[in-house]
Amino acid sequence: MRKTLLRMTLRQLQVFRAVCEHGSYSRAADEMALTQPAVSLQIRQLEELVGQPLFEYVGKKLYLTEAAEALRRASSDIFGRLESLDMQLSDLQGSLQGQLNLCVESSAKYFVPHLFADFRRHYPEVSLNLTVVNHALVVRRLTLSRDDLMIMSQVPQDMALDFMPFLDNPIVAVAPPDHPLCEAGDLHLQDLTAYPLLIRESGSGTRRACEEYCHQKRAHFPHTLEIGSLESQREAVLAGLGIALLPRHAVRLELQHGLLRELPVAELPLQRSWCVVNIRGRRLSPVAQAFVDFIRTERAHIVKLAERFQAASAGSGNNLAGSA
Known part of the structure; x- marks a missing residue:
């Protein structure tokens, strides 16, 4: 040297x-x-x-x-080892301390704070650094090793990753209450194609999953409007600009209060699972390992948390459960 x-x-x-x-x-x-x-x-x-x-x-x-x-x-390795040392020393003193650096897809940002709060009840001295980006940027950050763990729905198959599915992420069709489709009975994806569809920006995991699924079901939307975030997409639906395929978690309050309606589409919800992901072979910090262990062992807590986000829309009947 x-x-x-x-x-x-x-x-x-x-x-x-x-x-x-x-x-x-x-x-x-x-x-x-x-x-x-x-x-x-x-x-x-x-x-x-x-x-x-x-x-x-x-x-x-x-x-x-x-x-x-x-x-x-x-330098990332050096500071990572020092942070791990600090956590191990805290663990030897009988308490887990340190920071969890967590990067999540934007569709998971509504649920993850509640999940971390439940985790922190077990480890009150752990802090959180939460980064929220779209799917493409999550994948990019994986290559940079900036984060302890990722939470994402579509895990890249061409990367050496360890992942564990832990919760369903259902994607549903939503519309404002006065939309003509809300008066219809049972619907199919093809029935939606006559109306403008609001879609996320390129790089969104939700957009990619929906495009692949609609292509598979031969439902082609000739009129689309690109909206740059989940919040903007939701507001655009409320404003009557079109319908959208959105994670049910992202619109749970609007569904519960009747501001939006979940359309009874036979091919929906589109089920995707949130997964906790880390780079294979990379040693997890004590805090990150504790978080993974918590997700693995505390399924009952996760199911209870997910139930809070279950839409109260009429005829829904779909429950969220941890994926094996």
Whole structure:
């Protein structure tokens, strides 16, 4: 090992990681409560120890060099091991402490805080860093190893991952109460195609699942309107802009209060399972392992939590249960 590498300090690595995260010396300085010249000095000293430049500007944008990418991966390992050590020391003292870094698909964001709150009743000194993104960004973050665990519905088959399904994520068709389809009896997906369909942005797991399912059922929607988030999609349905295929959890309150109606479509709900996911072979922190164990063993608690999100729509009759 190069002796110069042993002279690196954790502070230098913290500053380096902040610059990587923000892509800016000034924003990194704000986060670290330093001046911009102090950040520049730390990076210059780090470059001298590494023996190569770490950043380069193209136009006004800051890019990482190959050396910086390698250092970022190494620094993630270093801080990850230190965090794990802190958790293990806390465990030896008889209490589990630390932070769970959890990344979830946007369709799961309504339920996961309740799941974590139930987990925290067992481990009150654990904190949560929750990141909510769409499916495509969850997959991207998997490749960067930024998070302890992921919660997603469509697990990539071409990646080395361990995953455990734990709860159904039913996708249903919803419309405003005055929509003509609400007066119909039993419906089929094909009956919906005469009306505008509100869809999520490209990269959404819900959109991908619905498109694949509708294609399989030969239900083609000629009129669609792309909406950039679950909340906006829900509001667009309330405004009468169209119908939508949405996770029942995301519209449970609107269904319960009669603001939206779940359409009785024979081919629905489309059942997908939420899964807790981690990179195969990567050692979990004590907190992350405790969370996985909680999900595995406390199914009764999860089912009770899920029942709170069960839609009270007429004729629903579908219950949510943990998937094996």
